[in-house]
Amino acid sequence: MKAEPAVGLSALHDKRGWLALGVLTLLSCVLVPVLNLAVPASSPIHVPDYLVALFGKFLCYGIVALAIDLIWGFTGILSLGHGVFFALGGYAMGMYLMLSIGAQGVYKSALPDFMVFLDWKELPWFWRGFDNLSVALIAALLVPGLLAFAFGYFAFRSRIRGVYFSLITQALTFALMLLFFRNETGFGGNNGLTDFKSLYGYDLHEPSTKVVLYLLSALGLLFTYLLCRYIVTSKAGRVLRAIRDAESRAMFVGFNPISYKLFAWTLSAVLCGLAGALYVPQVGIINPGEMLPANSIEMAIWVAVGGRGTLFGAIGGAFLVNGMRSFFTAAMPNAWLYLLGSLFIGVTLFFRDGVAGAVGRIKRKS
Amino acid sequence: MTRIRLFQFAKWLRFALPIIALSALLAIAKVARADQLSEDLAGLASADASEVSAAIVKAANRGDARALPALQALDAGTLRYDTLKRLLIKSESGAMSDALTGAATTAQGKVEEPASDNEVRRALSPALASLSLSAPSVAVRLKAARDLGRPSDEIVPILRKILAKETDAEVKTALSLALAPADLASEKPADRIRALEAIVAAADATFKSDVERLTSKGSDGKYVEPEPSVRSAAVAAVSAIETRQFLINSVGNTFYGLSLGSVLILCALGLAITFGLMGVINMAHGEMMMIGAYTSFVVQNFFIAHLPAHLDWYVAVAVPAAFIVSGAVGVLMERTVIRHLYARPLETLLATWGISLLLIQTVRLIFGAQNVTVANPSWLSGGVEILPQVVLTYSRLAVIAFSVVVMLFVWALMQKTRLGLEVRAVTQNRAMAAAMGISTRRVDMWTFGIGSGVAGLGGVALSQLGNVGPELGQGYIVDSFMVVVLGGVGKLAGTIAGGLGLGLVNKYLEPLAGAVLGKIFILGFIIVFIQRRPQGIFALKGRAAEVS
Numbered sequence A: 001m002k003a004e005p006a007v008g009l010s011a012l013h014d015k016r017g018w019l020a021l022g023v024l025t026l027l028s029c030v031l032v033p034v035l036n037l038a039v040p041a042s043s044p045i046h047v048p049d050y051l052v053a054l055f056g057k058f059l060c061y062g063i064v065a066l067a068i069d070l071i072w073g074f075t076g077i078l079s080l081g082h083g084v085f086f087a088l089g090g091y092a093m094g095m096y097l098m099l100s101i102g103a104q105g106v107y108k109s110a111l112p113d114f115m116v117f118l119d120w121k122e123l124p125w126f127w128r129g130f131d132n133l134s135v136a137l138i139a140a141l142l143v144p145g146l147l148a149f150a151f152g153y154f155a156f157r158s159r160i161r162g163v164y165f166s167l168i169t170q171a172l173t174f175a176l177m178l179l180f181f182r183n184e185t186g187f188g189g190n191n192g193l194t195d196f197k198s199l200y201g202y203d204l205h206e207p208s209t210k211v212v213l214y215l216l217s218a219l220g221l222l223f224t225y226l227l228c229r230y231i232v233t234s235k236a237g238r239v240l241r242a243i244r245d246a247e248s249r250a251m252f253v254g255f256n257p258i259s260y261k262l263f264a265w266t267l268s269a270v271l272c273g274l275a276g277a278l279y280v281p282q283v284g285i286i287n288p289g290e291m292l293p294a295n296s297i298e299m300a301i302w303v304a305v306g307g308r309g310t311l312f313g314a315i316g317g318a319f320l321v322n323g324m325r326s327f328f329t330a331a332m333p334n335a336w337l338y339l340l341g342s343l344f345i346g347v348t349l350f351f352r353d354g355v356a357g358a359v360g361r362i363k364r365k366s
Numbered sequence B: 001m002t003r004i005r006l007f008q009f010a011k012w013l014r015f016a017l018p019i020i021a022l023s024a025l026l027a028i029a030k031v032a033r034a035d036q037l038s039e040d041l042a043g044l045a046s047a048d049a050s051e052v053s054a055a056i057v058k059a060a061n062r063g064d065a066r067a068l069p070a071l072q073a074l075d076a077g078t079l080r081y082d083t084l085k086r087l088l089i090k091s092e093s094g095a096m097s098d099a100l101t102g103a104a105t106t107a108q109g110k111v112e113e114p115a116s117d118n119e120v121r122r123a124l125s126p127a128l129a130s131l132s133l134s135a136p137s138v139a140v141r142l143k144a145a146r147d148l149g150r151p152s153d154e155i156v157p158i159l160r161k162i163l164a165k166e167t168d169a170e171v172k173t174a175l176s177l178a179l180a181p182a183d184l185a186s187e188k189p190a191d192r193i194r195a196l197e198a199i200v201a202a203a204d205a206t207f208k209s210d211v212e213r214l215t216s217k218g219s220d221g222k223y224v225e226p227e228p229s230v231r232s233a234a235v236a237a238v239s240a241i242e243t244r245q246f247l248i249n250s251v252g253n254t255f256y257g258l259s260l261g262s263v264l265i266l267c268a269l270g271l272a273i274t275f276g277l278m279g280v281i282n283m284a285h286g287e288m289m290m291i292g293a294y295t296s297f298v299v300q301n302f303f304i305a306h307l308p309a310h311l312d313w314y315v316a317v318a319v320p321a322a323f324i325v326s327g328a329v330g331v332l333m334e335r336t337v338i339r340h341l342y343a344r345p346l347e348t349l350l351a352t353w354g355i356s357l358l359l360i361q362t363v364r365l366i367f368g369a370q371n372v373t374v375a376n377p378s379w380l381s382g383g384v385e386i387l388p389q390v391v392l393t394y395s396r397l398a399v400i401a402f403s404v405v406v407m408l409f410v411w412a413l414m415q416k417t418r419l420g421l422e423v424r425a426v427t428q429n430r431a432m433a434a435a436m437g438i439s440t441r442r443v444d445m446w447t448f449g450i451g452s453g454v455a456g457l458g459g460v461a462l463s464q465l466g467n468v469g470p471e472l473g474q475g476y477i478v479d480s481f482m483v484v485v486l487g488g489v490g491k492l493a494g495t496i497a498g499g500l501g502l503g504l505v506n507k508y509l510e511p512l513a514g515a516v517l518g519k520i521f522i523l524g525f526i527i528v529f530i531q532r533r534p535q536g537i538f539a540l541k542g543r544a545a546e547v548s
Helices: A015-037 A049-073 A080-099 A111-116 A133-157 A162-181 A207-233 A235-246 A247-253 A257-283 A293-306 A312-331 A333-349 A354-365 B001-044 B049-063 B065-076 B118-132 B137-144 B156-165 B170-183 B191-203 B207-217 B228-278 B286-304 B307-335 B345-367 B396-414 B417-428 B429-436 B438-467 B476-487 B492-532
Strands: B079-081 B086-092 B095-099 B385-388 B390-393
Touching: A015 A049, A015 A207, A015 A247, A049 A080, A049 A207, A049 A257, A049 A293, A049 A312, A080 A133, A080 A162, A080 A257, A080 A293, A133 A162, A133 A257, A133 A333, A162 B228, A162 B396, A162 B492, A207 A235, A207 A257, A235 A247, A247 A257, A247 B396, A247 B476, A293 A312, A293 A333, A293 A354, A293 B207, A312 A333, A312 A354, A333 B345, A354 B476, B001 B049, B001 B385, B049 B065, B049 B118, B049 B228, B049 B429, B049 B492, B065 B079, B065 B086, B065 B118, B095 B137, B137 B170, B137 B345, B170 B191, B170 B207, B191 B207, B191 B385, B207 B228, B207 B396, B228 B286, B228 B385, B228 B396, B228 B417, B228 B476, B228 B492, B286 B307, B286 B438, B286 B476, B307 B438, B385 B396, B390 B396, B396 B492, B417 B429, B417 B438, B429 B438, B429 B476, B476 B492
Parallel strands: none
Antiparallel strands: B079 B086, B086 B095, B385 B390
């Protein structure tokens, strides 16, 4: 316990914390691009293009993990539907990328290929304006935010809590997934949006574009981390934790849990939208599969593995689980589901505070 | 003396002769007819398709129903002929019978199949229709008339002739219904009215667009149908069709909704009880259904391998087996994982999700990722047709009845047994129940096992309705959670109302809005509903409401 609360940036971390953050940022933002672009492909330390895209993906997952940590680790609300917000952000970006293909598609039409295929004559109204990158980016943040706000407003107002809330978020992602699977919804049905060519005039298949996207994701993660860190160390962050630990008491002390929860919940969704928007140009496809209930539950397990309520742990958990997934699905596909399942059980049974907690325990002992 | 005798003989002869002559004539005629028939059909025993089709036309024109078996066999591809050019019908077992007399026989020499081409097939269907429609048996004629479908133009005149001769009222209706499309296009208003009357009587939806065309105006602003009386008959026919259609849809939707609801109830019962008891949601509950379904698959295979004579009764073994297997897995889960997560419901969600992944992958490795088929026992296949086009399949009826039995079982367990009493006590107040000497841990374990066992029973029910695959449970889990949310916890009545409501609403919305929009609508409804009644349809009162 500190005698007096620190102010400004120094409140976020002590000196060692800032140093560690700076080193990590430098490592990821300088080392990977240099090893990819400047080192010849024959060299053993060369980072191939596919790894850059993979790391970029992981960075986006890191943003999602932070968003979930904010709402679950610090506010105590387990969402089993964050995949929806992620996918909505991704779809907003995908719509821009789709329209920027222009007439280079298979059917040589200004309309996206799937619309030509469905025999549509003009863009649906909700696609208008998405040929502008800033509109698409704003939508990527706004649409998940608005959906989360409306959903959260009704859910929190009627004091839906705990398991009930988790189940309803799962139903939300399930219902939206079914909706997006339909061709009539206007987002490409089960194929989703794909075959992207360029982003803001830059060819998406160029290694340099990939590195830039990677850097943007890294910056996005850094920004998200600092934002979340700022929030959880602020007074509002303390109220969030009070709500997590004893909602009724926080209410009786005079705080309105609904507005605090709604704030954290909406912000969390917006951050997921950001992650989705950064994710889609790097993987080159967005489809309703991202909204599978299983995906959203897995997002929660990243945070649980890394350690809830630690932010850093959440990012680490996202990297760790997805790293293992990349390795095992290639090397031992049958073992992966066993490993993932055991991870779910093991983390909840034996490592409640995840890797971050275990590291902390070892530190305290030494 | 001799004169008298001669006289008497002559007298006898006077009476007898005409009779003898007549019977002789009849015999000759009979032989002649049979001969003519076999002469007609002789062309069938040919490798030349044009001879075959000529024979078909001849037989049809003769109108002798005894030619039917041969033509039907030709249609089914079982007609053969041997070196003696005798027509034979080959049965499934390979035995031959004479196509004309039906007597069993053996083929002489080489057996061949008559030639067939498009012309043969074109000639065959009108021939079959007209021959079976002039068969002496009313049942055969009725079946033939109903099987006609939409007759092609060349049959229509034949059918008109047959209809004029027909005496049976039912066959007449069926025939005029078959003729209705042709009659509707007829020049004579009387024909059109007759067709419309037949359509009204049958209220057959296949004619809807034809009839609606009559009531509409053409592009020149005039009615397609010039005769006002025909028009009003057409309007009546449309409304008759629509009424029938509505009836059929309602009955069908209610039936499918009830059977879906029954399955949902079987799945949600265990969820609701354990949620009320321990405050945990078991995400692997759907996998208990999957295990139950695979258990019935295994039992079925065991019967096929070891007790093929009693295969029909495998379900009777599968039901207890599934209950025990799923229940045992549930108890194991409770003892190893869930008990250590008590009072941490959110983490239980994740841990049980992990268990479901393990179970799915294990089943996938044992049985393969492909769906397996569990066949209905013979007494469950088929169904009753309560209305034309509305068949209540026995398997779905059995599922509904089965879930009623299971509900009664669970109700009796909860209300009439010591365990049920303890479950209710722990649900209301765990600490107080423990203080009264109830072993809450033991109650948890048994309840979890029974809840999982009931889900396993749901799996047996599902195995009778469709394919069984490793991801079977995943399809039902979101819906059954919604049942729990809708029905509230720890209340049997709430679960039943929630399950049936969800099942029925689902099936009623599907044709109106499509399956997907229906689901979204239901989700919206549940969110709005919870605004008003946060604890489900049948709210728990008092302190119990604060526990979860």
